[in-house]
Amino acid sequence: MLVLSSPSGAGKTTISRRLLELEPQLALSVSATTRAKRPGETAGVDYHFVDPTEFNLMINRSEFLEYAKVFDNYYGTPKAQVAREIARGRDILFDIDWQGTQQLAHNAREDLVSVFVLPPSTRELERRLHTRAQDSAEVVAKRMAKAADEMSHWAEYDYIIVNHDIDSSVESVRAILRAERLRRQRQIGLTDFVKGLREGQ
Ligand SMILES: Nc1nc2c(ncn2[C@@H]2O[C@H](COP(=O)(O)OP(=O)(O)O)[C@@H](O)[C@H]2O)c(=O)[nH]1
Numbered sequence: 101m102l103v104l105s106s107p108s109g110a111g112k113t114t115i116s117r118r119l120l121e122l123e124p125q126l127a128l129s130v131s132a133t134t135r136a137k138r139p140g141e142t143a144g145v146d147y148h149f150v151d152p153t154e155f156n157l158m159i160n161r162s163e164f165l166e167y168a169k170v171f172d173n174y175y176g177t178p179k180a181q182v183a184r185e186i187a188r189g190r191d192i193l194f195d196i197d198w199q200g201t202q203q204l205a206h207n208a209r210e211d212l213v214s215v216f217v218l219p220p221s222t223r224e225l226e227r228r229l230h231t232r233a234q235d236s237a238e239v240v241a242k243r244m245a246k247a248a249d250e251m252s253h254w255a256e257y258d259y260i261i262v263n264h265d266i267d268s269s270v271e272s273v274r275a276i277l278r279a280e281r282l283r284r285q286r287q288i289g290l291t292d293f294v295k296g297l298r299e300g301q
């Protein structure tokens with residue numbers, strides 16, 4: 101389970117989309133949210149857009165692996181898709197905030213790799229939020245005001261990437277993914293493989 105978090109506008113969605121194109125063994129966990137769809141977003145691909153009543157029903161039916169309130173909306177990770185991807189042997193990418201990351205770490209620390217994406221500067225963060233041009237001035241101001249709060253959680257993450265250049269940030273996440281896949285405990289069947297080698301096979 102690979103988690104990418106960042107203050108809004110630092111670039112995690114852009115990094116995630118590129119990663120998914122380049123890494124066929126990686127699947128995105130599609131969250132449910134009560135926030136409105138942005139231009140360019142597709143329902144069921146970027147998010148499952150649901151109303152607050154439906155979100156509450158999902159909570160009551162225990163359908164979430166984790167959920168949290170971020171800004172003025174609710175966001176949650178549906179369990180079913182994650183279970184399906186794990187059963188297929190794929191890795192899963194989560195674009196979730198620090199609250200969700202803490203909940204996943206609490207339940208499955210060994211299976212979790214977390215990456216926090218920082219902007220190169222506050223000015224650049226604000227510029228990116230404006231150039232994305234998909235939120236109202238009021239929403240941008242709210243997201244800027246929350247950025248310092250969100251960034252205070254950087255030290256809870258395994259890896260930190262300062263997103264200067266998009267290509268090198270994507271390559272950095274790919275390097276993390278590659279190294280983490282090589283970890284001894286993640287290589288299934290290794291004990292038998294080495295046993296065979298020692299027996300001369
Ligand atoms: N805990 C949690 N956070 C989520 C989930 N989905 C999205 N988020 C976070 O909610 C925040 C707002 O997301 P969004 O409205 O798409 O704006 P963005 O940060 O500009 O991409 C981001 O920090 C996301 O990482 C989820 O399922 N659970």
Ligand SMILES: Nc1ncnc2c1ncn2[C@@H]1O[C@H](COP(=O)(O)OP(=O)(O)O)[C@@H](O)[C@H]1O
Nearest residue numbers: 108109110111112113114228232263264265266
């Ligand atoms: N390294 C980068 N350099 C310049 N612009 C970037 C970079 N990474 C992302 N952006 C731009 O910044 C804006 C916010 O990025 P986005 O991926 O939506 O952020 P987040 O998902 O963290 O809120 C988008 O317009 C995106 O194209």
